[in-house]
Amino acid sequence: MSPPVRTRRQELxxxxxxxxxxxxxxxxxxxxxxxFLLELVDVIADAVQAEPFTAEPVAAVGHRLVGAHFTGADTLQRTVDVLGHALLFTPELRDVPRLTEKVVAILGRVSAGFATAMRLDAFDRQEEVKQALLVAKRRAERGLRASEARLRDVFDSSAFGVVISDRAGTCVEVNPALARMVDRDPAWFAGRRLRELFHPDDVEPLAAAYRAVDEGRVERFREQRRLLRADGxxxxxxxxxSALRDEHGAPAYRLTMVEDVSELHLLQKNLDFQLLHDSLTGLSNRQHFITRLEALHGSSRGGITLYHLDLDGFSVVNNGLGHDVGDRLLVEVARRLEAAVADERALVARVGGDExxxxxxxxxxxxxxxxxxERINAALERPxxxxxxxxxxxGVVDRPGAGWPVAELLRAANATLRRAKEGGKRQWLPYDRHEDQRSRERRARAARMPGALAGGELEVGHQPVVDPADGRVLGHVARxxxxxxxxxxxxxxxxAGGLSLALGQWALREAAGEVPGVLYFELSPMQSRDEDLVxxxxxxxxxxxxPASRLRIFLDTRSMFTDAGQDNAQVLRDSGIATGLSRFNGGQAxxxxxxxxxxGSLLLDPSVVRRLAERPPGFLHEAITRMVRLxxxxxxxxAVPDVSTPEQAAWWAGIGxxxxxxxxxxPPVPGYEL
Incomplete structure (x- = not known):
């Protein structure tokens, strides 16, 4: 094991x-x-990284904590807090698949192991008390007054509740601890049936278990059940x-020892809630939502509809009014979303920062x-x-087929949401299978592009730039x-893939090293704003x-509305490099x-060329003619791109x-053909 990993485990x-x-x-x-704890950290970290994954080895962690006497009231809660944060955010485990799911399982097994060990430890002490009771009771029956005094002392001072009942289930003796546990006066138990102490749902299962002890089918049993306090x-x-036997070995009484584990039960319940719900809004978190979505998708006869929401302009609230206001806003959004679907069988979850x-x-x-x-947006638009x-x-996925995996359902909803956001704010779109397929193919190509660039799959061609009036070649544009x-x-x-800067630098170097005359080079928006462009x-x-005199750089027109873009244009021009604007549409700005x-020059947007080619001579042609003249x-x-026919060439030459x-x-050709 490498020293850095060991150090991180030692820090934990x-x-x-x-x-x-x-x-x-x-x-x-x-x-x-x-x-001692470092050994346990090794067990937990190794279990998280093991494949196939199983949480069973970490059950020993809880047992070893109890065995070492770490049994304080806050020990388990603090253990869960420390391990939960460390396992989710330690760099060693960042790449572990399904990390959140594994951490939930790990913490659950640690808690279960701790609880089991605490219970077994308590039962061991109970067994000692029971044996003392048995000895004391037998001696008491034989008239040993001293033993009876010891029995009474153990019985009355025990922290565990103790009740002795006959085989019919009638209480014979109850110690003060049990009376306090259910908030009853000790006199209340006289002549009462033991079953009156238990929750109605637990009465029948317990009655069957008591009969098994009476009939000798089991020596004893241990279960977690609910008692009822005086207030219900x-x-x-x-x-x-277990059974208390007479001098002949026959069952004479029942001994029931009771440990109050309400706090531990509440802790486990709270831990389960925290692991499955968003701490800020109380909504289901992503992990819980996925589980419930899978269940609803598989069981619904009428089908389901999945809505994936992203708040418009939430960063403006966070950055302008502060994160406290942003948090309150998220809580209110959660309540309003729940209210919007309150009449439906529905589940609302927070699956991201503002999603x-x-x-x-x-x-x-x-x-x-x-x-x-419309109901959702109306709910959110109220101040x-x-x-x-x-x-x-x-983004909406409406009534997906039963065969859709949940992961694909979530991906489709997210992709549809992204397409909706491209259309502006307060937009929604239904899932479109054909559009999604096209989008996925393009994203896949974008993801593979860095490898293609490194592998030499991309090429730089050189397309002739001519004077349309006489056909003279003025230079070549890199394509x-x-x-x-x-x-x-x-x-x-x-x-889209964030490769624009690296691609632009590579293409410029390739083109500059190959072109024999003037090089026309068009920059993308990101390249035009690059602070390192000059x-x-x-x-x-x-x-x-x-030579700088043989380079014509065209910066993206839209990027010139930023300070970085304008600075690049100014410095390039001052450096003796001819600059122009590309994708120029001719708007006022x-x-x-x-x-x-x-x-020094403008390169019209290809869409202008296409629109003119698709329409008969008219207003648009006249407007472009006057704009070019001005x-x-x-x-x-x-300059004009994408001229594909003699008619287009003649028209553009005609307007000058x-x-x-x-x-x-x-067409574009490789550098070696120039």
Missing amino acids: ARAWTRAIYATAYVPMSPQEIEL EPVWAHLAV FAVVVVHSPTTPTVPALV MADGVALTCSI LRWDELGHDDCLELAE RTVKRTLDETGL ELSLVGDLEV IRQSGASV VDAAFGDHFG
Whole structure:
């Protein structure tokens, strides 16, 4: 085992020592306790990482804690707190699959082992008390007054409840501890049937167990059952029941010893709740929601609908009003969502920071999906105590087939939510299988793109840029290709996968080293805003030997509305590198950039070229003609991409554009063909 891992386990053992050292007296020094707990940490950590996974080995942890006398009232709670936090967040276990599920199982087995060991320890002490009672009672029957006094002392002072009853179940003697446990006066028990002490649901099972002891089929039994206090409140207790025999060995009485475990039962119940519910809102957490979703999906005859919600603009609340307000808002959202589906068989869960999920089981009165979406947004739009009102975006999977795995159902709802958010705020969309398939394929390609770039699968082609008036070649524009994907598709995938900067740097270096004349290079939005862009361009020119006078850099027009984009344009121009704007649509804000940035050229957006090609001559053609004329009058040149037919080339030449490229003028070719 490597030293860093060992150190992390030692740190956990040290933190565990600090947490439980003061909870119980243990005849060990702090160093000895730490070494003892380190052994237990090794057992737990090894169990989490073992495959196949089983929580059985950690049951011994609880037994060993009790065996070492760590039996204080707070020992188990502090142990669960320390282990739960450490197992979920230690770097050693970060990559363990299904970590949350395993941690839940581990803590459950530790708690169960601790409880079992405590109970067995108590029963061992009970057995000693029982033997003392038996000896004392036999001696009392023989008239030994001293033994009877010892019996009475043990009986009256025992911390455990003790009741002796005859074989008919009538109470004969009850000690003060049991009377206090059920809040009864000791005189109340005289002539009472023992069954009156127990919860009605437990009476029949206990009666059968008592008969088994009377008939000698079992020597004793131990069970956890509920007693009833005088006010009707239940008391969870561990019972240890055996027979008291006469001098001939025949069962004469029943001895029932009772340990109050209500606090331990409540602790286990609270632990179960905390592991399955969100601590802030009290809603089901993701793990619990998945379990319930699977059950509802498998059992519903009318089908289910899954709604995946994301709060619009929640970060504005957190950053503007503070996290306390944000937390209160999340709690209120949870209550309103529950109220919105209160009339339905439904479950609401918080599955992320500001994400919620709702599953609704269909009945004849269940609202339609649009109606329920409107009800949810209407509930959230009402201003809250702090004056805040929110909307949400929603992805809906309506009545999925019975064969859908829950993991796929959640993925589909999340993917639909992401598509809905692309359309703006307060949007919702139903799941679309065909759109989802296309989206998954593109995301898969984006995820594989880094490997493709490293493996040399991407290529840089060079497409001729010509003067449409006379056909002169002005230079070449760099165009990316990956299998059947063209330049725009490659840029879009790189932007989506976060590879845009690395791809742009590689493509610029490849193109600059191959092109023999002027290089036209178009940047993506992320590349245009890159604070390291100028240094990257200069380094590339130095490494490839391409003169700055032969480079034409086109920055993304939309990115020029940011400070970083404008700074890049200014510094590149000051460095003697010709700059232009790409994907130019001609809007008012974009036109203002022509003068503000003093760019030398504009590359129109491909969508402009497509729209003009699809429509007959009219208003749009006239508007573009005038815009081109005005831009050229300002001193900037105009270039046109994606010109694919002679008719398009003639039209653009006729309105006076300065440069054009597209399949009509020639396809992209490798550098060695130039």
